[in-house]
Amino acid sequence: MTSTTAPPAVAPTEGTGPGSGRFPWTVVLLTSLGIVGYVVATYAQAGLPLDGSRGGLAATYAERPLGIQLAFYVHIVTASVALLVGPFQFSAALRRRSRAVHRWTGRVYLAGVGLGSPAALVMSFVSSIAFDGFFGFGSLALLWAWTTWRAYRAIRGGDLPNHRAWMIRSFALTYAAVTLRAWLGVLILLQTLTADGPVDGAHVFDTAYAVLPFLAWLPNLVVAEFLIRRRGLPSYRITPA
Ligand code: HEM
Numbered sequence: 523m524t525s526t527t528a529p530p531a532v533a534p535t536e537g538t539g540p541g542s543g544r545f546p547w548t549v550v551l552l553t554s555l556g557i558v559g560y561v562v563a564t565y566a567q568a569g570l571p572l573d574g575s576r577g578g579l580a581a582t583y584a585e586r587p588l589g590i591q592l593a594f595y596v597h598i599v600t601a602s603v604a605l606l607v608g609p610f611q612f613s614a615a616l617r618r619r620s621r622a623v624h625r626w627t628g629r630v631y632l633a634g635v636g637l638g639s640p641a642a643l644v645m646s647f648v649s650s651i652a653f654d655g656f657f658g659f660g661s662l663a664l665l666w667a668w669t670t671w672r673a674y675r676a677i678r679g680g681d682l683p684n685h686r687a688w689m690i691r692s693f694a695l696t697y698a699a700v701t702l703r704a705w706l707g708v709l710i711l712l713q714t715l716t717a718d719g720p721v722d723g724a725h726v727f728d729t730a731y732a733v734l735p736f737l738a739w740l741p742n743l744v745v746a747e748f749l750i751r752r753r754g755l756p757s758y759r760i761t762p763a
Pocket of ligand 1: 604649
């Protein structure tokens, strides 16, 4: 099986991607900033050493070897940087105003994914939900690096439509940090509302979290592909060898 990209059905338009419409872009921007703010607030408090004594989720990693703890902190810092700068890359207005800023922010995004992805892969081996987390988050980490790499290769080759298409896919995966938490809230709420008796908080959380390693990002890719097609950018095709 080989992968190829089909030629655009219509000429790609300027201002494509999640940021093409001002309203969806603003939603993506604000939710991304919200999650970055949440991460900073949570983990700045937790601090080092990772004993969880000062709050936060760091306790999950307190008993882990130093390499895992390091991967954890590299991951949340660099992935947060990618989530922070990513939305700005889709603003046509910002791109028009300064190509140089777009290029430099793009490099920061690349560095964020370049470090955040291997760190996430390491963490997927010790995921709090074992195999489920390993396969779900592990695949996400690999696809995250791959889509970003393709976006970089495309722009180095002067292929703007493919660069935009791959950046939409890449950021759709970065945005999993937002959709994971949104799905978590929805699933917890649904279970609580439909429960017959008293709700066991830990059970409800575990049940919701179990589907998140895949649910956090698979629908994002579908939406990304929809946006890519709607913008007339090269869509992804799997063709027989
Ligand atoms: C898109 C690729 C990503 C992958 C593959 C990934 C992978 C992982 C994995 C495997 C864990 C451990 C989960 C567990 O123990 O069950 C984790 C936790 C975490 N990740 Fe990511 N992550 C990604 C993106 C991001 C982004 C963009 C952020 C930025 C906010 C982020 C922030 C965090 C934080 C704060 C945690 C700690 C647990 C929590 O707060 O829910 N991750 N990630």
